[in-house]
Amino acid sequence: MTTTSVDATGRVSGGAAGPSPAAPGPDRRRRRKPPGTPQTWTAIGFAAPLLAYLAVFYAYPLWRNIELSVHDYTVRAFVLGNPEFSGFEKYAEVFASDSFGTALLNTALFTVVSIAFQYAIGLALAVFFRANFRLSGVLRALFLVPWLLPLIVSASTWAWMLNSENGIVNSVIEAFGGEQINWLTSPDTALTSVIIANIWLGIPFNLVILYSGLQQIPSEMYEAASLDGASARQQFWRITVPLLRPVSAITLLLGFIYTLKVVDVVWIMTTGGPGDSSLTLAVWSYREAFGTGQPDFSPAAAIGNLLIVIALVFGFLHLRMQRGWEKS
């Protein structure tokens, strides 16, 4: 089959148009109908609900977010609807702010460290549960608990466990002769604390996806490998890891986007504090918009847009990598 115009057929109604609309030929039945015929309208009719949904729930919020960020929305202007256009002034303010460097670094640390541990522990558990032993189903289900709990519950529980004076973590440390650690209230450990809580929260997600990825690797591969005398370690590195690569990539990408926009855990545990010491970009955005008595929607939207750009960059990076694997 020849394809001269992939782009032309890539439209919404492309599926009905056939593979080679550009080539006029005897095969008239499969040619694209001129616009306006009932069939085209039916096609549009079927696509309309989706398009309307996309417009209302995706395009509009995005447009509104950009609009908020390029205007100077004071509270007064927000209500009266007459903000001054400020171009990229709000972005400049965000970049020039003292908090920006801290927030960017914290976001990078929070995301990378969280994902690294979530993925490593999730994979280890997935491999562990692959060998179906007694009670493995029950145990696996138990590992899903962090996912099932409402975030307000788990984050508050973590905040309570890490409390300086009467938290259970410190009482264990002190029972072994250690010194009290001010987990949430010291600028040195606040970020570490929220990362630990976030890792715990993210393990189930990694476990579930990687476990289902493991199910797709045929067990004959392992049998053949063990007949050839491959050790468990070799089986892991030579079979599991390469065959799991596409699943790993999507897990990491989703984990990245998810972690990038985490607000609730950090907000409940430290509100980004003390000072800015556990402030991430997402928390900063929330703080500007809703965290104070004076909502500042414009810088909040600017920070939000920055996050979208970061997520997009990594999304496209993922696509490129995947294309590379498909070629090889």
Next chain:
Amino acid sequence: MNNTRLTRLARPLAAGLAAVSLAAAAACSSGGDGGGDSDTYTWWDPYPQHEDGSAWAERVDACGEEAGVTIERTASDTTDLTNRALLSAQEGTSPDIILLDNPAVSTLAETEMLTSVDELGLDVSGVDENLLAAGVVDDQTYGIPVGANTLAIYYNAEILDAAGVDPASITDWESLTAALGQVTGNGDSGITYAAIGTEEGSFQFLPWFWGAGADLTQLDSPEAEAALELWTGWLQDGYAPDSVLTNSQNTTWEEFLTGEFGFAVNGTWQVNSAAEAGFETGVIQIPARNGGIAPAPTGGEFIVAPAQADTDRYEVTRQIVECMTTPEGFVETATTFAYYIPPTADGQEALLEAEPELEPWVAAVREAKGRTSDNLGTDYPVISEQLWTAVQNALSGSATPSEALEQAQADAESAME
């Protein structure tokens, strides 16, 4: 073939959608339901703890019945309420009445979304000036306080007895710190308060800040530094727990109720809970630096009426507001909540007749000072954010008190430009 073509399309689309959902998260919104038909009046308040059928809900309903309409009440928490009010005003769906935290009144008034008391035809001459101040913007009054509360120091009488501290001897910062030393020396914990990085943190710091003679327009004054050094010193000496940094006022109170603390800074709203505590409690006023009572910030809600497209509704709105703000209405509110001091002299007298033990609180409210007064208005939230940040930075040790306050003053100035 078709498949690869599809996936080629689908992938960027999926990645795009995933990213866009971030935007949806960032641009949060919630619909408001305001301005319904002529027999239903909408009412928002920040008391979600009072459910339908509670004494408070019934009282609201009764005021509606008196005016011949049905009141539809929606409750949400304080911060959320301010945001919802702004969004509803922007959408033109404001409720008829909001009970709003007092520092937010000037912010909302500045957006022209509120009606003034003159427009509604309400009389506010009887309301204490220090309490009404939070609702005054450019000589116009936007709303009436439905009641006021403020801060004082609760103490655990048993712990103080054991340590040999006489609460009456605490008259200034020095004697308070000395008392804390005695209590901790006796093996108990000293004092707990809320220094959390939110408005509550500023609210609790202000009595000390003002008690030192500092002014909110100059955050890095030597007086302000003295107040912050007092708090940092308590932490360093072990008189206050490190958890104050993440304590909300409720958490602080929970700590106090464990019976391990000698003192706790908290508000009028804990009067009932203190009476039911498993130990004997008492109340002293927060001392100023060199003696006397420190001005504590006023808390409590204003009853405000957002502007409506249909101005005929104001007549009924006025009746509902009046029902809530008569002397009897004030006392009823006070007793329904057990923590509201009426904002008028008549109301206070009537309350004291019913509950004489609230006397120290009535005195404290008369001394109290509005956070947005001193003509700060909408500058207050900006300053307050810097103030609680400075408190957090100093108490956590990321900066010295003077560094933290200098930074706060610089940031507040640049934010108000």
